[in-house]
Amino acid sequence: xxxxxxxxxxxxxxxxxxxxxxxxxxxxxxxxxxxxxxxxxxxxxxxxxxxxxxxxxxxxxxxxxxxxxxxxxxxxxxxxxxxxxxxxxxxxxxxxxxxxxxxxxxxxxxxxxxxxxxxxxxxxxxxxxx
Amino acid sequence: xxxxxxxxxxxxxxxxxxxxxxxxxxxxxxxxxxxxxxxxxxxxxxxxxxxxxxxxxxxxxxxxxxxxxxxxxxxxxxxxxxxxxxxxxxxxxxxxxxxxxxxxxxxxxxxxxxxxxxxxxxxxxxxxxxxxxxxxxxxxxxxxxxxxxxxxxxxxxxxxxxxxxxxxxxxxxxxxxxxxxxxxxxxxxxxxxxxxxxxxxxxxxxxxxxxxxxxxxxxxxxxxxxxxxxxxxxxxxxxxxxxxxxxxxxxxxxxxxxxxxxxxxxxxxxxxxxxxxxxxxxxxxxxxxxxxxxxxxxxxxxxxxxxxxxxxxxxxxxxxxxxxxxxxxxxxxxxxxxxxxxxxxxxxxxxxxxxxxxxxxxxxxxxxxxxxxxxxxxxxxxxxxxxxxxxxxxxxxxxxxxxxxxxxxxxxxxxxxxxxxxxxxxxxxxxxxxxxxxxxxxxxxxxxxxxxxxxxxxxxxxxxxxxxxxxxxxxxxxxxxxxxxxxxxxxxxxxxxxxxxxxxxxxxxxxxxxxxxxxxxxxxxxxxxxxxxxxxxxxxxxxxxxxxxxxxxxxxxxxxxxxxxxxxxxxxxxxxxxxxxxxxxxxxxxxxxxxxxxxxxxxxxxxxxxxxxxxxxxxxxxxxxxxxxxxxxxxxxxxxxxxxxxxxxxxxxxxxxxxxxxxxxxxxxxxxxxxxxxxxxxxxxxxxxxxxxxxxxxxxxxxxxxxxxxxxxxxxxxxxxxxxxxxxxxxxxxxxxxxxxxxxxxxxxxxxxxxxxxxxxxxxxxxxxxxxxxxxxxxxxxxxxxxxxxxxxxxxxxxxxxxxxxxxxxxxxxxxxxxxxxxxxxxxxxxxxxxxxxxxx
Numbered sequence: 001x002x003x004x005x006x007x008x009x010x011x012x013x014x015x016x017x018x019x020x021x022x023x024x025x026x027x028x029x030x031x032x033x034x035x036x037x038x039x040x041x042x043x044x045x046x047x048x049x050x051x052x053x054x055x056x057x058x059x060x061x062x063x064x065x066x067x068x069x070x071x072x073x074x075x076x077x078x079x080x081x082x083x084x085x086x087x088x089x090x091x092x093x094x095x096x097x098x099x100x101x102x103x104x105x106x107x108x109x110x111x112x113x114x115x116x117x118x119x120x121x122x123x124x125x126x127x128x129x130x
Numbered sequence: 131x132x133x134x135x136x137x138x139x140x141x142x143x144x145x146x147x148x149x150x151x152x153x154x155x156x157x158x159x160x161x162x163x164x165x166x167x168x169x170x171x172x173x174x175x176x177x178x179x180x181x182x183x184x185x186x187x188x189x190x191x192x193x194x195x196x197x198x199x200x201x202x203x204x205x206x207x208x209x210x211x212x213x214x215x216x217x218x219x220x221x222x223x224x225x226x227x228x229x230x231x232x233x234x235x236x237x238x239x240x241x242x243x244x245x246x247x248x249x250x251x252x253x254x255x256x257x258x259x260x261x262x263x264x265x266x267x268x269x270x271x272x273x274x275x276x277x278x279x280x281x282x283x284x285x286x287x288x289x290x291x292x293x294x295x296x297x298x299x300x301x302x303x304x305x306x307x308x309x310x311x312x313x314x315x316x317x318x319x320x321x322x323x324x325x326x327x328x329x330x331x332x333x334x335x336x337x338x339x340x341x342x343x344x345x346x347x348x349x350x351x352x353x354x355x356x357x358x359x360x361x362x363x364x365x366x367x368x369x370x371x372x373x374x375x376x377x378x379x380x381x382x383x384x385x386x387x388x389x390x391x392x393x394x395x396x397x398x399x400x401x402x403x404x405x406x407x408x409x410x411x412x413x414x415x416x417x418x419x420x421x422x423x424x425x426x427x428x429x430x431x432x433x434x435x436x437x438x439x440x441x442x443x444x445x446x447x448x449x450x451x452x453x454x455x456x457x458x459x460x461x462x463x464x465x466x467x468x469x470x471x472x473x474x475x476x477x478x479x480x481x482x483x484x485x486x487x488x489x490x491x492x493x494x495x496x497x498x499x500x501x502x503x504x505x506x507x508x509x510x511x512x513x514x515x516x517x518x519x520x521x522x523x524x525x526x527x528x529x530x531x532x533x534x535x536x537x538x539x540x541x542x543x544x545x546x547x548x549x550x551x552x553x554x555x556x557x558x559x560x561x562x563x564x565x566x567x568x569x570x571x572x573x574x575x576x577x578x579x580x581x582x583x584x585x586x587x588x589x590x591x592x593x594x595x596x597x598x599x600x601x602x603x604x605x606x607x608x609x610x611x612x613x614x615x616x617x618x619x620x621x622x623x624x625x626x627x628x629x630x631x632x633x634x635x636x637x638x639x640x641x642x643x644x645x646x647x648x649x650x651x652x653x654x655x656x657x658x659x660x661x662x663x664x665x666x667x668x669x670x671x672x673x674x675x676x677x678x679x680x681x682x683x684x685x686x687x688x689x690x691x692x693x694x695x696x697x698x699x700x701x702x703x704x705x706x707x708x709x710x711x712x713x714x715x716x717x718x719x720x721x722x723x724x725x726x727x728x729x730x731x732x733x734x735x736x737x738x739x740x741x742x743x744x745x746x747x748x749x750x751x752x753x754x755x756x757x758x759x760x761x762x763x764x765x766x767x768x769x770x771x772x773x774x775x776x777x778x779x780x781x782x783x784x785x786x787x788x789x790x791x792x793x794x795x796x797x798x799x800x801x802x803x804x805x806x807x808x809x810x811x812x813x814x815x816x817x818x819x820x821x822x823x824x825x826x827x828x829x830x831x832x833x834x835x836x837x838x839x840x841x842x843x844x845x846x847x848x849x850x851x852x853x854x855x856x857x858x859x860x861x862x863x864x865x866x867x868x869x870x871x872x873x874x875x876x877x878x879x880x881x882x883x884x885x886x887x888x889x890x891x892x893x894x895x896x897x898x899x900x901x902x903x904x905x906x907x908x909x910x911x912x913x914x915x916x917x918x919x920x921x922x923x924x925x926x927x928x929x930x931x932x933x934x935x936x937x938x939x940x941x942x943x944x945x946x947x948x949x950x951x952x953x954x955x956x957x958x959x960x961x962x963x964x965x966x967x968x969x970x971x
Contacts, residue, residue, distance in 0.1 A: 008707055010334060010706070010707060013433065014433060014437070017433065017434060017436075017437035017438075018437075020437065020438075021437055021440065021441070024441045024459065024463065027459060028444075028456055028459050028460075031453055031455045031456050031459070032452075032453060032456055032819060033819060035453040035456075036819040036820065037819065050455065054455075086335055086336060086669075086670055086671065087669050087670035087676055088669060089669050094331075094333065094669070095708075097335060098333050098334065098335045098707075098708070100335075101334070101335035101426055102334070102335070104426045105426055105429060105430055105433075108426070108427065108430040109430060109433065109434060112430065112434050112469060112470065113434070115466065115469065116438060116462075116463065116466040116469075119462035119463070119465060119466045120441075120459050120462045120463060120466070122462070123455060123458035123459065123461075123462060124455060124458075126458075127454050127455050127458045128454050128455065129453060129454065129455045130453040130454060130455070
């Protein structure tokens with residue numbers, strides 16, 4: 001099984017959206033089950049179980065996203081000026097441009113999904129569960 | 131001079147004739163035998179043409195709606211007829227026009243843009259196309275007898291079940307369900323094509339932007355359609371044999387259907403929009419004569435939209451009483467998806483801003499798209515806000531919004547592409563004057579039709595009503611909308627007149643007439659059946675702008691595979707990331723099999739509408755027989771194990787496992803199928819959430835844990851021989867393969883039989899309650915998969931045993947193993963859920 005975090009694995013581009021999808025599904029299912037099965041009144045650390053869990057899940061997701069962004073940045077920084085090599089006939093230079101593309105795509109995905117995670121998580125502090 | 135100007139100034143000499151063998155092997159059969167052609171250039175044009183036919187047919191229904199609503203008290207249609215007309219209008223436009231024409235465009239265009247002679251599974255494309263044509267005609271023809279679907283294009287129960295006992299909605303469920311399956315077939319074709327059949331050097335970062343969009347779209351179809359297909363199956367079972375999945379009186383829930391439908395239905399919007407945006411991103415640079423600004427950003431936006439759009443489905447269900455916080459999650463995701471849309475729009479604007487716009491007709495349509503789509507996107511953000519949506523829901527505001535997004539976001543780019551690619555398909559140029567008339571009539575007519583609907587919605591006019599009282603104050607706006615619809619229709623007639631006239635009578639196009647930079651324009655015009663004379667090696671996103679002499683070099687056979695020494699249809703398989711040459715793919719020649727299989731499939735689904743189940747089964751078996759013959763003739767043995775493809779490169783003619791296109795196709799199929807199975811598990815858990823107890827009160831019958839354990843053990847044991855299939859195949863031990871398959875079959879059949887015994891023994895009556903029906907489905911679903919696996923196993927067993935001299939069987943063996951293991955995993959999971967979950971819950 002190829003390492004999904006490897007710099008040349010196309011999956012690395014979509015890791016952040018995959019993490020976001022799992023997070024999104026989790027918070028949605030959590031709230032739905034809490035409301036329909038009546039354990040919405042339970043508390044965790046003195047807070048309602050749903051908002052508390054959503055906040056924890058949001059923080060964990062953000063931490064993963066930031067880590068993914070950091071990983072992408074560490075790959076992007078050394079090759080950030082190699083964009084023009086995408087036109088190069090030299091395979092070595094073309095490889096640098098490819099590495100830049102993959103790293104930048106991973107970085108942008110992480111950035112966008114940090115925003116999307118914040119968007120989804122924040123209502124838990126403002127909106128009643130059911 | 132910039133490279134773009136050099137490309138404009140360069141006129142390649144006329145192409146020399148292709149080598150006789152290459153030309154003859156790709157030549158289309160003549161007369162009736164032309165229907166046997168499977169090449170993308172033939173199937174793609176028919177496919178696009180069929181999509182346009184359904185646009186016209188759906189448009190006629192739209193005109194009937196607007197005629198009827200032009201004034202209060204319209205008499206053109208009765209209420210029942212109106213229901214059928216608006217339902218079939220939505221169904222036609224979404225399922226028979228928008229999605230298929232985008233798949234059609236990719237089938238036709240992508241091989242040219244990728245530098246391939248064809249996509250890797252031409253028979254699948256052909257089968258998908260014929261199924262679409264026949265299934266679409268079958269579904270649409272219902273209106274001629276006034277038995278068309280009549281419960282809205284989303285077919286909400288109980289309106290579509292309890293209150294619609296006729297065959298109307300069966301046309302939807304079976305006709306459209308059948309087309310969804312053909313859409314899945316195209317997903318396999320397109321995804322594997324993009325991943326595996328690219329020009330040498332077309333690494334992921336050089337992938338044409340349109341291919342990125344199509345790749346994302348195809349994967350979205352792969353994840354979004356299977357849950358809907360599952361929903362179709364559940365609803366058809368409820369209608370046909372009364373298993374109450376959606377019947378609230380027996381523990382079911384109509385909201386379950388809405389979840390399954392909108393899990394498809396919202397991504398569907400992006401499934402339609404993204405390839406259109408891909409066309410815009412391809413066409414726009416040509417008409418401003420500069421590369422697209424922000425390639426990586428646009429790729430990011432397309433990929434992100436693909437994911438985020440799956441978090442939007444509940445925004446169609448804001449008024450169904452779901453928990454507040456859940457609505458907020460979906461509202462947030464609906465707003466988040468505006469970010470990648472905005473990124474794309476800004477990249478397009480930046481490209482125009484920094485280029486030198488040439489206001490030809492395709493570019494006008496692109497500008498029209500930008501204007502209308504941005505307006506539709508803004509109202510989309512409005513309805514993403516829950517409080518506003520509660521007010522606007524089910525009103526004409528939503529009708530206006532969705533038409534701004536869909537017509538603006540998809541039809542305008544499509545029209546741009548039709549004009550833009552006319553020279554490539556026909557070798558002739560469009561008429562600029564007619565084109566401009568067509569554009570302005572369409573653009574103004576569209577806005578006059580749909581803008582007033584925003585106001586109508588805000589003034590309270592509900593959707594899907596066949597009449598309205600005169601005193602409501604809606605009369606003038608409805609009349610204006612209807613006049614606009616007439617204008618829009620005239621615009622579309624002018625557009626098609628230009629298209630048809632120019633196809634046959636337009637002035638001959640010179641090579642690369644728009645001075646585009648993408649690879650498809652490197653071919654002679656019209657694009658020959660061979661595609662490229664030789665498969666090029668490219669650098670950069672715009673190969674022709676990078677090297678204006680590229681078309682000439684391709685013509686002169688300077689690159690890879692300039693001939694077909696064995697008289698086979700072939701293309702090159704390249705590496706997924708770096709696009710280095712890896713293998714020669716031998717492609718099928720013209721054959722009747724896809725057409726015959728599609729006819730049998732159509733009969734199978736068509737007669738089921740009339741409950742002629744035995745005839746349906748017989749037709750299904752005939753279709754299966756055609757497909758098995760087709761599979762027998764797959765995996766052609768090449769006379770040589772490896773071959774020189776030119777420029778000193780030698781590649782094998784066969785490969786198995788993860789390097790092969792067949793392995794990718796099967797893995798993709800399993801992944802897509804997993805979302806259908808996921809939908810079933812979701813349905814089970816959803817019904818649990820809406821039940822007071824689990825099993826629901828009054829259901830005493832239980833599943834026998836011991837029997838379930840024996841079943842699981844047998845099924846699990848059958849996966850062991852399946853796991854060794856690949857290994858045995860590596861050593862070409864065909865007798866061992868046959869033995870393994872026989873063991874797998876025997877254990878599987880025993881396990882399958884036991885799973886049925888488990889259900890019979892439980893005393894659970896599937897008609898009694900949604901819970902019991904779902905328990906049955908949880909077993910039957912994997913059982914059907916095992917049944918399909920058993921057919922595959924029996925087929926492979928025979929093929930390996932006979933070992934035909936012209937064909938191999940390694941892909942069949944390995945893919946059977948993969949499918950079987952996936953089916954076993956499903957069955958084990960199902961057994962665990964139905965036996966243990968009631969105790970856990």
